[in-house]
Amino acid sequence: MFGSGISEVIATTRGDKVNAAPMGVVNRDFLYISMYKGSHTFANVKQNGKLVANLVLDPQLYVKAAFDDLESSCFDCFDGVPVLKAAYAWVEFTCAVFDERAQKNAIVRLHPIRSRIIDRPIIPVNRGFNAVLEATIHATRYNALREPKYLKLIDYYGSIVKRCGGKQELHAFTLLTTYLAELDGDKG
Numbered sequence: 001m002f003g004s005g006i007s008e009v010i011a012t013t014r015g016d017k018v019n020a021a022p023m024g025v026v027n028r029d030f031l032y033i034s035m036y037k038g039s040h041t042f043a044n045v046k047q048n049g050k051l052v053a054n055l056v057l058d059p060q061l062y063v064k065a066a067f068d069d070l071e072s073s074c075f076d077c078f079d080g081v082p083v084l085k086a087a088y089a090w091v092e093f094t095c096a097v098f099d100e101r102a103q104k105n106a107i108v109r110l111h112p113i114r115s116r117i118i119d120r121p122i123i124p125v126n127r128g129f130n131a132v133l134e135a136t137i138h139a140t141r142y143n144a145l146r147e148p149k150y151l152k153l154i155d156y157y158g159s160i161v162k163r164c165g166g167k168q169e170l171h172a173f174t175l176l177t178t179y180l181a182e183l184d185g186d187k188g
């Protein structure tokens with residue numbers, strides 16, 4: 001299911017709480033995620049050693065999962081495992097954590113247990129959709145580091161969203177700017 005390189009998914013995990021967050025599944029010799037150790041996803045993976053990679057086409061869900069908690073109505077429970085209702089396919093993994101002390105990220109190696117294909121959508125490449133993902137990644141970096149260079153990158157990808165995106169992408173980018181305004185509101 002995962003091509004070589006990095007596939008963007010929304011990872012769902014269960015710990016004390018169910019969580020969803022965008023993550024990149026890396027396929028280079030083996031499958032893994034380079035995971036920020038401060039994330040809820042990492043805490044859940046450490047707690048119960050499982051992760052579901054949900055393949056999703058809704059750009060707003062990536063933005064929301066990156067900055068907020070998804071409502072419980074977004075989740076289905078499959079044999080106790082949290083999956084996203086919006087997923088057109090998902091893969092459940094057991095996880096092996098390789099945590100080097102000095103590093104900010106841990107390598108979480110993924111071993112597939114089972115998968116479901118719910119739909120096989122035809123997905124023409126849309127630069128607007130990809131630009132929403134790029135802008136959202138830079139927004140999560142801005143959230144962590146508050147470096148102005150990320151705001152410039154978000155503006156740049158926003159211009160691509162406006163040129164190439166459809167309604168969903170435009171709504172997703174508007175939602176992202178709302179979260180960014182809240183972050184800047186935090187400053188003072």
Ligand SMILES: Cc1cc2nc3c(=O)[nH]c(=O)nc-3n(C[C@H](O)[C@H](O)[C@H](O)COP(=O)(O)O)c2cc1C
Pocket residue numbers: 008019020021022023024025033034035036037038039040041042062065066067133134136137140
């Ligand atoms: C498309 C996309 C891919 C991402 N990939 C990763 C990743 O591979 N590893 C990571 O630690 N964070 C990644 N992030 C950032 C996390 O989603 C972000 O830090 C999020 O707030 C973590 O949420 P959590 O604390 O609920 O786990 C990615 C964000 C986006 C938008």
